[in-house]
Structure formats: structure tokens, C-alpha cells
Amino acid sequence: MTTVKQSSESGAPDKLRRVPTDPEDRAPKPRALIVTVYGLYAREAGGWMSVASLIQLLAQCGVDEPSVRSSIFRLKRRGLLTAAKVGGVAGYELSDTAREILDEGDRRIFERRRASADEGWLMVVFSVPESERDKRHQLRSRLSWLGFGTVSAGVWIAPAHLLDETRETLARQGLQGYVELFRADHAGFAATADRVRDWWDLDRLHELYDAFLAQHGPVLAGYRRRRRIDGARAFADYVSALTDWRRLPYLEPGLPLDVLPPDWIGIRAADTFFELRRRLAGPAHDYVESLRAAA
Structure with a gap:
């Protein structure tokens, strides 16, 4: 599967994109919804x-047919979907690249990994020649997608538990020749919590989590009052919540709670998503299966 820029078509988000303020702007875009549907049900x-x-x-x-077809075309052009017929029926299948991205995204999106202070940090130090500026841009985009904070232009930082994921991602993109990876502890001079505010934009992250809660918190409250769940409604609400959620674990990659503000809003947002998942994933899946059986 943001993000993941939920990739983002793929679960991979643009780093701290503008926070929507208009309710219509908060609605997931068709391409992101399609990737979510493929990740959940086509795989x-x-x-x-x-x-x-x-x-x-x-x-x-709430997505009309022209928007679906247009979005499919764009996903095909990006190499995420491939046209294929099954039993004479027109459709699209995930490319190998899309499968890899979605499989990798599952770990980040569905696992509530939270670093502890004693685990230390992962440092990425890189240098890219001026003649390969495209590689520099690609490298920075990958690190942003993974959720790294910026210490300086060529030094980026993340919780140490991202080591394997970072190594795999950079190697898959052919960027490993420009990078050195280090395990590190922060030894001063300022408090680590103060430095984290420099390395990550926590105010913007707070706004993103708050926007998620504003959109999906009332949905969860409604389901808590219901005894019966409509499958079609559960499908729409779950796909929407997952599409909005999947970029957030990339933007805030499980930072230690002791370097975050008290009562960090990300915990409440995660609680909301995972309760929605627990309540809606089953009915949503049954609804999709009922459509498949009727096809």
C-alpha cells in the first residue's frame, strides 16, 4: 500500500504535505483508494x-466511474497496475513492484511499533555528486517516505528499528552506493526531546493526526452505538480510514514517547484506527466476497 505518498499511492506519503482544511479536501483521492482496495482485497x-x-x-x-478509469490509467502509467484479462473479463493486476511496496507497507501500517529511548537511533549519512542531482532528490524522497528526520543536509535520523527497512528500500532503489548507515546515541548538547522538535515538525504531525481524528473519530463513535453493521457502509468507512491512516506511520515512524509531547495525539489516532479496523475489517471483507460471488 499514505500513503505508500500512500505511496501514497503505495503507502508512501509525501513528507508533511499541506494539512487539508476543507472537508472535501480531506476525502481520500481515487488513486489512493484504489491502491487500498488492491492491497486489502486483490492480493x-x-x-x-x-x-x-x-x-x-x-x-x-463516492467515486464515479470516470474518476476510477482515469485513476487506473495513471496507476498503470506509474507501473503499479498491469492490464490483464481473466476468463475474458477486463481487469488489472498488481505489478511486481506494487506487490513489493504493499507487502513492505503492511509492516509499517498494521504494526504498532513504538521505539524506546534505549534502542538508539539510525543515522544515514550521504553524499551525492552535483552531476547526479536526480539521485540526491530520489534519496531524500526515499528517506522522507521512510519517516526520517533531518539533522542537516546530508545527515538524516530515525529510530533504530528502521534499519532493515531502510537497508532494503535503499538497495531496491539502487541508492546504497551513496549512503552510510550508523547506529547512534544522542549525547548532547541539547535535550533529545528538544532536538526531535528540530528534526521532525511535530506541530504539523499533530495537525495531521488531529485531521484524522476529526474525520474518523465520529465514524468510530457511530459504530460503537450500533448493534448491526451494514457491509457496504463498513467497506466504505474502513477503506477511507485505512487510506487516510497509512501515510501517518511513515511520517511519524514510532518515535519514543519520552521525546514527544505529553499525551501525544498519535496514540489516540492509532487507537481510533485500530478499533475501526477491528470492528470493520470483517464485515467489509464479507461485503467484497459477496460481490465476487455474484459476479
């Missing part, structure tokens, strides 16, 4: 989904 069925099924499912999320 378990071989990675393929018919165009007709996708149009029917996205209609539950």
Missing part, C-alpha cells in the same frame, strides 16, 4: 481485480 485473490468490480466498490466510497 488475496492473486492480485487481479476486474474493472467492473473496482467501479462498483469505489462507488461505495
Whole structure:
């Protein structure tokens, strides 16, 4: 599967993008919703989904057919989807690249990993020749996507538990030749919590979490009052919540709580998402299966 820039079509988010203020701007975009649907339901069925099924499912999320078709075309152009027919039915399947990104994203999105202060930090130090500025931009984009904070132009930092994920991502992108990775402790001079505010924009992160809670907190409150859950509604609400959520674990990569502000809002946002997942994932899956069976 942001993000992941939920990739983002893929679960990978643009680093601290503008926080939407208009309610319509907070609605997940069609391409991101399509990636979420493929990540949740197409992978378990071989990675393929018919165009007709996708149009029917996205209609539950308020996306019309022209928008679905346009978004599919863009995802195909980006190499995430490939046209394929199954039993004479037109559809699209995930590319190998898309599968890798979604599989990798599962670990970040669905695991509530939170670093502790004694685990230390992962430092990335890189130098890219001026003649390869495109590689420098690509490297910075990858590190932003992974959730690194910026110490200086060529020194980036993240919790140490991101080591394996960082190594795999940079190697897959062919960027490992420009980078050195180090395990480190922060030894001063300022308090680590103060430095974290310099390395990550915690105020913007707070706004992003707050926007998620404003959008999906009332949805969860509604489900807590219901005894019966409509499958189509559960599908739409779960896909929307996951599409909004998946970029956030990339932007805030499980920073230690003792370097974050008290009562960090990210904990409440995570609680909201994972309770929605617990309540809605099953009914949503049953709804998709019922459509497949009727096709």
C-alpha cells in the first residue's frame, strides 16, 4: 500500500504535505483508494481485480466511474497496475513492484511499533555528486517516505528499528552506493526531546493526526452505538480510514514517547484506527466476497 505518498499511492506519503482544511479536501483521492482496495482485497485473490468490480466498490466510497478509469490509467502509467484479462473479463493486476511496496507497507501500517529511548537511533549519512542531482532528490524522497528526520543536509535520523527497512528500500532503489548507515546515541548538547522538535515538525504531525481524528473519530463513535453493521457502509468507512491512516506511520515512524509531547495525539489516532479496523475489517471483507460471488 499514505500513503505508500500512500505511496501514497503505495503507502508512501509525501513528507508533511499541506494539512487539508476543507472537508472535501480531506476525502481520500481515487488513486489512493484504489491502491487500498488492491492491497486489502486483490492480493488475496492473486492480485487481479476486474474493472467492473473496482467501479462498483469505489462507488461505495463516492467515486464515479470516470474518476476510477482515469485513476487506473495513471496507476498503470506509474507501473503499479498491469492490464490483464481473466476468463475474458477486463481487469488489472498488481505489478511486481506494487506487490513489493504493499507487502513492505503492511509492516509499517498494521504494526504498532513504538521505539524506546534505549534502542538508539539510525543515522544515514550521504553524499551525492552535483552531476547526479536526480539521485540526491530520489534519496531524500526515499528517506522522507521512510519517516526520517533531518539533522542537516546530508545527515538524516530515525529510530533504530528502521534499519532493515531502510537497508532494503535503499538497495531496491539502487541508492546504497551513496549512503552510510550508523547506529547512534544522542549525547548532547541539547535535550533529545528538544532536538526531535528540530528534526521532525511535530506541530504539523499533530495537525495531521488531529485531521484524522476529526474525520474518523465520529465514524468510530457511530459504530460503537450500533448493534448491526451494514457491509457496504463498513467497506466504505474502513477503506477511507485505512487510506487516510497509512501515510501517518511513515511520517511519524514510532518515535519514543519520552521525546514527544505529553499525551501525544498519535496514540489516540492509532487507537481510533485500530478499533475501526477491528470492528470493520470483517464485515467489509464479507461485503467484497459477496460481490465476487455474484459476479
